[in-house]
C-alpha cells in the first residue's frame with residue numbers, strides 16, 4: 001500500500017516537545033535568467049521547487065546533495081535572506097510573517113546562520129568582543145551586559161577572553177574565526193541554528209573539535225540544527241535525520257541510520273556508494289554517478305533523476321514521483337516510482 005505524505009499545517013498543532021520546531025511547506029524559488037536580446041521566452045532556474053519538511057525540537061536535520069541541488073538556497077529562504085516565490089513556514093506552532101503568526105523580526109531572533117566562509121562573515125573593523133556583543137546591544141541589551149555575555153561565550157567556545165577579546169578577525173586562524181561565528185550566533189539566544197557547510201573550510205582535526213563543540217552546545221542549550229554539508233561522514237556524525245535534495249527537490253528523508261543503511265532512492269544510494277572507504281577491498285574505481293545533473297533552467301518532466309538513473313522505467317519519464325512513506329508506520333519517505341512498485 002502506498003501512503004501519500006500529507007503535511008499538517010494546522011495552528012492547533014502548537015505546544016509540547018513533540019511539535020516540530022520548524023515546518024516548511026511548498027517552498028519555491030525560481031531565479032529569472034536573462035535570455036538573449038531577441039528571445040521572448042522568460043526562463044527560470046528552478047532553484048527550490050516545492051520543498052516541504054519539518055525539524056523536531058532539539059534535533060539535527062542534515063541536508064545533503066550535490067552542489068546546485070538547492071540546499072543553501074533552501075537555508076537562505078528559511079532565514080529570509082532571499083525572498084521566496086511561494087511557500088509557508090510554521091515556527092513552533094506559529095505561522096511566520098502571516099496574519100496571527102509571529103513577525104519576521106521575532107522569527108529572525110530565534111534563528112541564526114553560520115556560513116562556510118568564516119572571514120567574510122565577520123566585520124574586519126570590529127574586535128571579537130565587539131562582534132559578539134553587537135547583536136544583543138541592537139536588541140536592547142546594555143553594553144556592559146552584552147560585553148559580559150560576549151566574554152562568557154568566548155570562554156565557552158574555547159577562546160580565552162583575556163587573550164582573544166580585543167583581537168581582530170585577521171589575527172585569528174580559520175578554526176578560531178569559526179568559533180567566534182558560533183559565539184556570535186549564540187549571543188542572540190536562538191532556538192534554530194542553520195550551519196551551512198560550517199566546517200567545510202577547516203582541516204580534519206579542527207573539524208572534529210568544532211563538530212564536538214556544536215554537539216555540546218546543542219545539548220546544553222536545547223538547540224535545533226539544520227546542518228548542510230556535502231561531507232556524508234560529517235552528516236552521519238551530526239544528524240538525527242537526513243534529507244537528500246536533487247535539482248531543487250527533496251528526494252528522500254528519514255532517520256540517519258535508516259538513510260545510511262537502507263536508502264531507497266537510487267540517487268541516495270549512488271551518493272552513499274561514493275563515500276571513500278577505509279577498507280582497501282571495498283574501494284571501487286567506477287564512479288557511482290555518471291554525468292552531471294540536468295539543466296535546472298529546463299528540468300525534465302517526470303523524475304528529475306531519470307537521465308542518470310540505472311533503474312529508470314517508462315513511467316519515470318512521464319510522471320513526477322511524490323514523496324511517499326517507505327512502509328507502514330515509517331518515518332522514512334522517498335520520491336521514487338520504485339517505492340510504489342515495491343509497496344504494491
Ligand code: SF4
Pocket residue numbers: 265266267303304305306309310311312313316321335336337338
Ligand atoms: Fe529512477 Fe524512476 Fe526512481 Fe526516478 S522515479 S529515481 S528515474 S526509478
